[in-house]
Amino acid sequence: MQDKKHICHCTSVHKSSDVRILLKECRSLVNAGFRVSLVVAGAEDEIKHGVSIFGVPKNSGRAGRFLQTVNAVVARASSLGADAYHLHDPELLRGVTTLRKTGAKVVYDAHEDLPKQVLSKPYIPILFRGVVAALAGMLERSMSRRLSGVVCATPIIANRFSMYIPNTVAVCNFPSLEDMPQPVSWDQKSDEVCYIGGIFKTRGAMEMVRAMDELSLVRLNLAGTFSPISLRQEVSAISGWQQVNELGFLDRTGIRSVLSRSKVGLVLLHPTQSYTEALPVKLFEYMAAGLPVVASAFPILKDIVERHQCGFCVDPLDTEAITSAIRYLMEHPDEAAAMGLRGHLAVENQYSWQSQEEVLIQFYQNLLS
Secondary structure (H helix, E strand, C coil): CCCCCEEEEEECCCCCCCHHHHHHHHHHHHHCCCEEEEEEECCCCEEECCEEEEEECCCCCHHHHHHHHHHHHHHHHHCCCCCEEEECCHHHHHHHHHHHCCCCEEEEEECCCHHHHHCCCCCCCHHHHHHHHHHHHHHHHHHHCCCCEEEECCHHHHHHHHCCCCCEEECCCCCCHHHCCCCCCHHHCCCEEEEECCECHHHCHHHHHHHHCCCCCCEEEEECCECCCCHHHHHHCCHHHHHEEECCCCCHHHHHHHHHHCCEEEECCCCCCCCCCCCCHHHHHHHHCCCCEEEECCHHHHHHHHHHCCEEEECCCCHHHHHHHHHHHHHCHHHHHHHHHHHHHHHHHCCCHHHHHHHHHHHHHHHHC
C-alpha cells in the first residue's frame, strides 16, 4: 500500500487549537487520508484529532517573533520531511526557499488581505501606513511567486493572488456544522444579544455597549479578550456597561452555550480597508445557530444578509441604527425567529465548512498526485 502523503501546516502566530487551522483544515485533511503535522510556536508536542503537533519556542515582541520564532518554525518543519508545507502567516513566506530545498511543495494560506490589513494597524503611524502597505504587497507578491499554490480565505483575496499564481483557490472560513449548536426556540432564549471574538474599537466595541444604554431590558454577552487591554477601561466607563455580561475568552463549548441562549448576533465591523471586503466567520456562526444578525452595511455582507433575509444591515458607526435594529428584533419575536431559521438553512445549504473542505482536499489531491 502506498504511503500517505504528508502535509505539514506551520504557524508562528496562531495557537495549536486555532479553528481554521486545526479543527477545519488539518482535521479535514486527516479524514481525507493524508498524514498531517502542525508546527506551532509556543505549543507542546502532542496529537490532536489525528494531527501530530510539534511545538517550538515562542519569542516575545514583533521583532523576536519575526526573527527567532520564524526561524524555529521553519527549521522544525523542514526536519519533518513533508511532501507539502502549508504556511499560515505572511512572515513565514521568507522560509519558502528553505522549505523548497527539501523537494516539497509550499502553499501559503492567505487568511486576510495583507496590504489592506496593514492600513488599519494602530502601531504603524498613519503617515507611513500607505508606504508600508505598498511594500508589504510588493514583498508578498515577490515571495509568493516561489509558491506551489495559494489557499485564500475569501474569493476577493483569491482574485488578487490568481493574477500572478494560477494555482489559487478560495477556501472560505465557514463554520463546521458539527461544531455548531442546533437552533433553539425563541421562547427558550434570554433577552440577550451576543458578540463573540476579539474585542477591538474597530469591531464595534464602543457602539455595542452604547446601544445597551438604550435597551434597558436587554443584556450583551461579550465573549472575547480586549485589544489593547486598556480598551476595557474605556468601554467599561460607558453607562451601557451595566448591561454587559463580560465572559472573557471562551472555548467551543462556551461559545455554543452563548449562541444557544442569545437572541441576536452582532457583527459591527468598522469600515476599514481590511473589513469592508471580509467574510467574518462570526456572521456565519450566528446564522448556523439560528440567530438573526445585525451586521455592518458593507456590500459583501448586505448581499448575504438581505438575500437570505436573516437580519438587518446598519451603519456600524450609528448607535441609534444599531439600537433600532436590536429593538425591532426583540419586539417582533416571530419575525426574528423566522430570520434566524432562514440564516440557519442558508449555512446548511451554502456556507458550511463541509462545502469548503471539498475544495481543499481536491486542491491537495491535484498538488500531490
